[in-house]
Amino acid sequence: MNGIVQDLKCLIAGEVSDSLELLTEVSQDFGGIYQKSPQVVVTPKNPRDIAQTVKYASAKGLVISSRAAGHSLGGQSLNQDGIVLNMKNLDGIRDIQKDQLWFKADAGTSWNQVVDACVPDGLVPPVLTNYFGVSLGGTHSAGGIGAASFLYGNQADNCLGVEVVTAEGDIVWCTPEENSELFNHVLCGYNQFGIITQVQHKLRVYPSQTRTYLLFYDDLDALLHDKRILVTEQRIDHLVSFPVPCLQGISRATGFIQPLIQWFYTLRITVEANSLEEIDDKQILAGLNFYRHIHTEDLGFAQFIEPMIQVDSKEIAHPWMDVFLAASSAKDYIETTLKKLPTFLDISKTQMGCFCLVNRNNTKPMFRLPQEEELIVGFGIYPSIPKSQVQPILAELKKLSNLSLEMGGKRYLTCWIDFTIQQWQSQFGDYWPEVNEIKSKYDPKGIFNSGFFEYEHITHQFIEDVAKSAIAV
Incomplete structure (x- = not known):
């Protein structure tokens, strides 16, 4: 192990360490579900350091993974017995x-950093x-989706x-x-195919004002109908909705105490404009079937885009799951999921x-969506739970993941994944054979981010290299 550290110190300008403290720090990610232990952590100073480390890993049969903020949810930035590239020092904005x-x-x-540099x-x-x-x-490695993705695609689409x-x-x-x-x-x-070291990405000029409408629904059909109208007619610039549980009482008819829950839905839509006088409320809300218009909020754009969520990863696991469904399948999947969730989660x-x-x-071909319809509905479940509760909850979430695939849906791979x-x-x-071909072409030894994707094959040469490396160590 010390030999790997010494070898790499001679090759790169950045830091190389096998300290227990640093190895422990990179052994888990934000998801908190998996734990993997690399042999070495490399903190590169520049792309050349990464290139030298990759060459070394390839020669020694070591797997290599990159990690920046460590916010992966299913072990995507983790590494077992190989090298982790800690990208924290590659954090400069080169040009605007x-x-x-x-x-x-x-x-x-x-x-x-990007928002702080560009918004002014x-x-x-x-x-x-x-x-x-x-x-x-x-x-960019995952996709990156937000409330404006129905207009602009994911972040990778804007690269x-x-x-x-x-x-x-x-x-x-x-x-x-x-x-x-x-x-x-x-x-x-x-x-899986290479390590991104720098990104060139689109910008747009933003208008100065926003108006957000908070609409309340008591019917899922009405919500999905209105979303289709708002998106296809491009009346708005941002859209997201949230299921809201309301406990109506309990039932003991089955012999068990069972909560009786009525689900409601909050729809948050936002319009951008250069002045508030340009916004026509009646036009935006025309023909929508909401139960109640709860609130309207006007904010300057810079204030509007400030994130509303805060995250805390200490001793907490985040077995999050996003599914993508053709719009015609969304109602059945969401209703089935909302019926099952209270049996294993504190909703x-x-x-x-x-x-x-x-x-x-x-x-982007690696970002998979159902292809039979133009409109896609995404549905996400984001539990934050004690790590002691992870396994039984994962077992139930896996059933919901399987159901989404059976209904023709796709998973967002940035989340927790447990696929056969x-x-x-x-x-x-149909793209699966090409994914395997591309992997074989650009990573023939299988050194990149091993353990996340389960490919149909890895090369015999990689197996031989790993065996030789194990003997050498």
Whole structure:
């Protein structure tokens, strides 16, 4: 183990450590479900350090993973017995082009840094997630969705270029025109095909004002109908809804105490404008079937985009799960899920969300959506629970995950995932053979982010290399 540290210290300018404290720090992620122990943590100073480390890992048969903020939910940034790249020092904003509407920044840069740098100039990325503490490399590797994704796609769809370290240790720039195959697969590819070190991303000019409407529904059909109208007619700029449980009483008819719950739904929609006088409330709300209009709120844009959620990972697990469903399947899935959730979760403390995507705006092949319909409904369950309760809750969530696949849905892979090889095939459908081919082409030894995707095969050469490495160590 000390030999690996000494070897890498001779190769790179950054830090190399096998201290127990640092290894423990990177052994878990925000999800808090899995724990993996790497041998070494490398904190690169520049992309060349990453390239040298990748070459070394390849030669020694060591797996390698990258980690910035560590906000993965299912072990995607973890590593067993290999090398973790701690990207925290690669956090600089390189350029902001106001006229051309793009910025360039290192992969370890947080979205907080981007917003703080761009908003004073009247610019903002087209899509922002609901928490800004995550990194550019992390969300571009996953997709990155937000309340404006039905208009602009995911964050990876707004990427103009990426610098990538390949499995051969080459540093290459990728765009839709240059190294396009690698570009299209490192985005939403969970570091399976290369390591993103720098990102060039779109910006847009934002209007100064926003108006948000909070609408209350007592009928899921009405909610889904109104979402379709709002999205297809593009009346609004941001949309998200939340199931709200209301305990009506209890029943003992089955021999067990069973809560009787009525589900309601809150829809939050927002319109952007250069002045509030431009907004026509009647036009925005025309023909909608809400039960009650609860609240209207006017905010300046910079205040509006401030994240509303705070996260705390201490001694807490986050077995979060997002599913993507064709709009016609959404009602059945959501109703079934809401019926089952109270049997294993405290729904009064469990956050949920429902959002919309549009197929044509999501262009990256690794970001899978049901293809039979244009409108996609996303549904997310976000429990925060003591780690002692994780396993029984995961068993129940797995049933709901399986149900989504059986109904033709897809999973958002940034969350907790526990797939069989058949379910990986279901996730990618006809594209699954190509995913395996791309993996074999760009990572033939299987050194990148091993243990997350379950591919149909890994090369014999990789098996031989790992065996030789184990003997050497």
